[in-house]
Structure formats: C-alpha cells, structure tokens
Amino acid sequence: MSRIGNNPVTIPEGVTVTLEENIITVKGKLGELTQEISPSITVLVNDNLVSFSRKSDQKDIRSMHGLYRSLVNNMCIGVSVGYTKKLQFIGVGYRAAANGQNLDISAGFSHNIVLSIPSDVKLVAETEKGKAPLVTLTSHDKQLLGAVAAKIRSFRPPEPYKGKGIRYVDEYVRRKAGKTSAS
Numbered sequence: 001m002s003r004i005g006n007n008p009v010t011i012p013e014g015v016t017v018t019l020e021e022n023i024i025t026v027k028g029k030l031g032e033l034t035q036e037i038s039p040s041i042t043v044l045v046n047d048n049l050v051s052f053s054r055k056s057d058q059k060d061i062r063s064m065h066g067l068y069r070s071l072v073n074n075m076c077i078g079v080s081v082g083y084t085k086k087l088q089f090i091g092v093g094y095r096a097a098a099n100g101q102n103l104d105i106s107a108g109f110s111h112n113i114v115l116s117i118p119s120d121v122k123l124v125a126e127t128e129k130g131k132a133p134l135v136t137l138t139s140h141d142k143q144l145l146g147a148v149a150a151k152i153r154s155f156r157p158p159e160p161y162k163g164k165g166i167r168y169v170d171e172y173v174r175r176k177a178g179k180t181s182a183s
Helices: 059-080 142-154
Strands: 016-020 021-030 031-036 039-045 048-056 083-090 095-099 101-107 113-116 122-126 135-138 165-168
Touching: 016 031, 016 039, 021 059, 031 059, 039 059, 059 142, 083 095, 083 142, 095 135, 095 142, 135 142, 142 165
Parallel strands: none
Antiparallel strands: 016 021, 021 031, 039 048, 083 135, 083 165, 095 101, 101 113, 122 135
16 A cells, blocks of 8 residues: 555646646646656546556556655645755865856866756855855756756765765764774
8 A cells, every 4th residue: 555655746826737648747937847657557637636546556556656646746846846955065175166057166186077057957156254165956856956966966975084075964974983093
C-alpha cells in the first residue's frame, strides 16, 4: 500500500494542470513543467485535485505510484512558489562570482572553475567582508535545481577535519579529531 501515492495533490491557485495521453503539464506564474507518466499509473485531474491510482500491485508499479505523485506535487509547488538552494564557500581564498549565467569558482585549484548555469536557474553570488561567500540558486524545477547545486558542491565537498569546502547553508558537517602526538 502506497501511503504517499494514495494522497491526492492539491492544485494551488493560479496553477493549471493538463493531461494529454501520458504527459502531464503544469503551468503557473513562474513557468511550465512537463512529466511523462507510465501507462501503468492512472491519473485523474478534477477541479483542484490530481489523484493517482495503479493498475496492479507489482513492486515496481507500487514504487512508481508514490514517485509520480511526489513529482507532480513538486511541480505544482515549483511553478507557484519556487525552490531555493544556498551554498557557502568556506575556506581561505574560496570565492564565487556570477557573470550572467556563468559562475566563476575559486576553490583552491590552480585555475578557476567556470560553470555555465542553465537558463531556468537564477544565480546570485554575494560576497560580504568577514563572511563566507554565498551562492543562491532559485528555480521552479526542483530536479534541475538540485542537480546544479550538487554539481557546484562536487568541486570541493566539505572535509571532516577543518570543515573547508562548498556546503549547503543548512548542512551539518560531522567533524573528526585530528592526529594526536605521542608523548
């Protein structure tokens, strides 16, 4: 029994959901998203509810039941409110600068890393004296936003001894004790 898949998705005000064959389209004030739905999942769009049901109880179909419900729910939230991720650059000499849709990262390598950000993601880089540089990413597409933030973090993930690296603002990095001298 899928507890998540059985819950209907409430459509926020100002959002339209249309279903054509196996493709569901969600439009809102922030943009438009589409998702292909497996033929083993039945989708019903009523006044302001989207409900999902499955045709059989096989394990892979049960897992898709909850998955598609969550994807459509994230799409509805994204086009109405949007998503935000913030990354901190912690370390001496670690910097980030935004040049349009390009992010210039200085993270201790011999050369700067220049990453081209997709046009659906809005990029803001802030540098304040005495504080770690902060990169804010906003988008209506939760999957794309998470992939871009993970790519930026992958250049220098936080290390457990000094805590240096690129990390999410709300991320907790478990610290380890360093070497102790034998006396």
